[in-house]
Amino acid sequence: DALPISRGWMWLGRRLLFDSVSLNRCFCWLFSVSARFTHLAADTSFLDMAEKKPFERLPTDVRPRNYALCLRPDLLDFTFAGKLEAVVEVKQPTNQIVMNCADIDIITASYVPDTDAEVQATGINYQNEDEKVTLSFPSILDTGSGTLKIDFVGELNDKMKGFYRSKYTTPSNEVRYAAVTQFEATDARRAFPCWDEPAIKATFDITLVVPKDRVALSNMNVIDRKPSPDEKNLVEVTFARTPVMSTYLLAFVVGEYDFVETKSSDGVLVRVYTPTDKAEQGRFALEVAAKTLPFYKDYFNVPYPLPKIDLIAVADFAAGAMENWGLVTYRETALLIDPKNSCASSRQRVALVVGHELAHQWFGNLVTMEWWTHLWLNEGFASWIEYLCVDHCFPEYDIWTQFVSADYTCAQELDALNNSHPIEVSVGHPSEVDEIFDPISYSKGASVIRMIHDYIGDEDFRKGMHSYLTKFQHKNAATEDLWGCLEEASQKPIGDVMNTWTKQMGFPLIHVEDEQQGDERVLKLTQRKFCASGPYVGEENPQWMVPISICTSENPNLAIEHVLMNEPEVTVVLKGVTANQWVKLNLGTVGFYRTQYSHSMRESLLPGIRDLSLLPVDRLSLQNDLFSLARAGIISTVEVLKVMEAFVSEPNYTVWSDLSCNLGILSTLLSNTDYHEELQVFIRDLFSPIGLKLGWDPKPGEGHLDALLRGLVLGKLGKAGHKATLDEARRRFKDHVDGKQALSADLKSPVYVTVLKHGDSTTVETMLKLHKQADMQEEKNRIERVLGAIPVAELLQKVLTFSLSEDVRSQDTVSVIGGVAGGSKQGRKAAWTFVKDNWEELYNRYQGGMLIQRLIKLSIDGFASEKIATEIKAFFDSHPAPSAERIVQQCCENIVLNASWLKRDAEAIHQYLVQRPASAVKV
16 A cells, blocks of 8 residues: 555565565665666766675584573663573684674683583684684684583664564553564674574574563474573573574564464464554464465475464564564564554555565575575575465465566566676675665566476476475575476476576567568567666677567467577567467566567557457566666657557556556656656546546455555545545545544555645644554554655655654654655655765664665665766765665666656657647546
8 A cells, every 4th residue: 555656665565574685675676767878978987886895704613513592681771691502513623613793792601522621712802894703712622522602791782683672662651672683694693602604504492581471482382481590580481492494594582472373274383473452463464374384385295394383573673574483573564464454455465475484484494595695595486486375375366467567577677777686696795695685686586486487387396396395404505406406307408597597687678570471470589688778789798598488369368389599589480370460479477578579569469458358467568668668768758658548448456556656757757857747647647547437435346456456546646636536535534534434444545645745734744643643553654655745845854854753663764764755856855865964873773784775775766867876976985885885886877877868758758748639538
């Protein structure tokens, strides 16, 4: 219900609610807008990534086998004390043990060989920049097994990483704190000294010493709970030993929670933990999880390996969710559903996030990537199979069509930039890890998995997955290991095909020309790298092995030809295809490429849009390809606007959603001109008929997608100033505020954004009052995302100030500022100025993690001025943000491309908008 004005907000709306790293897909790289560089081309130094920092992984001379870890968090002083006894194997004689350690003070350290006396460490040397500690011993530690003992203390920080504090309010309105963890990618070292690399696996025996009236959770089930001998108000909670696992998947939570529980059909205890008095809001996620576990067990033919799984809603949480083995942590909005007050999009979001995180229990937890270079294996796979799972649980969601708009096209927008990166990217220093939690790892990864699944076929794909999971269970694997298993199962050249997609960045543009020869249609296919800046002009012409499917109007649902294109040019002969049939590539939009048809082929496809004979997903991709070609300057934007008008009778939600995103991008661009209003007229004309057909209230027999479509269309019309929509939104808003008739959950966002877009100070005050009264975080977030729509400069400042107030959770500040930046031209300027003025506070708040990346992206990506691109580069040169280096480069590139697009097409767009015949439909 976020009513995104761009795919950036789709990413923010969903991937913000994704896993720790997601980061969703955290924002869909809002405006990877295209065109050629003009005079800035001479100085594009800001488009080159900074040199990578030298980095060394941990020495291999000592390795852990088991961690016995006892932690005692103090929820009042925000500190914790820890005691570690790690069984280790000394593989080479050494007098030093090097571990990861950050923000922890080690009090004592010693080593006890199995066959000798205890040796105290005589030196504790912290390498803070590398987040390591070296323990030095007075004599050589011989090879063999022993126990490393460390006593230490740390801070329950407020940075939402490591072992941190999370603020919540009790039902009696008392502010309290929980202690929670977020370790991925490299923050287990902030909770205890450890070998914090994914390939250094061990078992864990966890004990938590906590207040007796608090819930204590960890990855495994509780095996003992007894009073603490040190203090009568504390209890010692001991958990069963974990399987062999990576440090980043460890978790503990201490706080006040209620829960609902059930057992899955295969006997796994499933619990959803919620804030107190909100247990029923965990019921929907519980049902999804209980269906999902058996689905994955059957799909992989591998049982879930733990006795229980807990899903818990955490108040302060930087990502959307985190797949800790057996204890999955979520933002409240990614887990909790109020049966009466949650909207359809929230239900869908929760279903997808639960599906994503539970997939990781096998793919990521049971088998883990060897190093962060292979992160995409975890995230790309989970981002694909979450859709398979939701399609199984909720076929009425038409979720695979939504995949194309939310993930596939999002990844293509980012991957068309010069500052994209390959799916597999070399990662060294921890600051580099956060940079690849992006739509390339998630959404492009998911898209190429979807493509290879289609190429192999489901049966062989499942065989290969079973082989991979059983061969590497409790171990680590690399990308090549997965290809080997899939190749063996399918007897197809998976490695050769997929290396062209994972080891080089970008994707191809397939240009198609046709010629009729009797009763045969001859197609000439040419592949070139697709670039956001226009036709590819590089000396090297990268090539892909592209699975191509072809269908015709005779049967738009069935491919009549499959080709593996492994050359720059290929000729395909289609037999029995007559001159009056249209031909389309990429049935179902499964292949990760864009298609450019000859003019005559494109024109022949337009009737398939109007009469709906093309599949919805293919109608969507046809429009999306054209829009991207226009942004790149390969075709005119006017041609796309003409095609968009053919969608006036479109019934499909996701097709409208994609149209809405692209028109939002164009609207942002034209906000820099004097004829922004003319585009709003175009939007009103295009969306009015479907708005009239849908009306404001659900009709008997409507379902999930109708609710999504109604919210989308009414919000679009309202923002565009459609008078009847605005009047009705104001009437319903007044009734809602006055207590006469509450708005349904699905109408809240469209009504809120409409009244704010055309509102005043009274509107803002009313919205802030609703925000304060809201009991559900979903409602608070809904309001936070749309506040920036207000068009008054001083009120925008008020909204920006509100973003840093105590009324907004730390992680949600980004949504408020992003909403201001995305709301209008003046909002964009105000938000960027606000970020610069408050940079020290914002950067310190997020400690350079993924939230700072999202903040930068949302604040600056909509500009269209080379001068501003230069200013942004200068700002980040003097205010370094190491984990966001790549994002700054991408945003600066986008801004230059936006400027070129505006310069190239603005006048032609203006002429078309003022000269086009007015729509016959007036509502």
